[in-house]
Structures are given as structure tokens and as C-alpha cells.
Amino acid sequence: MTEEHLSALIQAGDAKPADDGWVEPPEGRHFILHVSQNGASLTVPRVRALRQESGLLHAKTSNGETYIVALEDVFAGAVDGSSKPGRKAGFV
Helix, strand or coil, X not given: CCHHHHHHHHHHCCCEECCCCCEECCCCCEEEEEEEECCEEEEEEEEEEEEXXXXXXXXXXXXXXXXXXXXXXXXXXXXXXCCCXXXXXXXX
């Protein structure tokens, strides 16, 4: 992933910088990162915050996990969820 690609992903997710240097999407939205190196792949779902530092991408998930991957090994990213509250499934 290039820095331009990462910037486009952050913009697509309507993410804003937090006070601690992380970039966070609005409540209810998450990033999904797809990482690959030497034929092995990893999907990092439900990312709540991102931070780039010296060629590394730090990703905090909603489960409290922190992944640190090389930015060049990330080949795709997605934005999950909506920034607008919707109607829940089922009968109300």
C-alpha cells in the first residue's frame, strides 16, 4: 500500500485524527486490512484506529488487539459499516 492509497482509505472512512496520533473512523464504522507477504495472507477486521509510523502501519481492533504490519505488505483496505445510524433487523 502506498501512502496515497492509505490516505484514500482514511478519507473513504471519514476518519479524523485523535489527540493521541491515531486516526479513527466515526462510531459504527471500521476498517478492514488485507496483508500479504511471501504467499501468506492475513485479514485484520474491525480496525477502530490506524497510525502510520516509519513504513509501519499500526492498527487497533475493536477486540483490543494491536497489529503492526509493514505498509508495503498491505495490499487492500475496506471500510465496513455506515456512519448513519440505521434501523436494526427484527421486530420492534
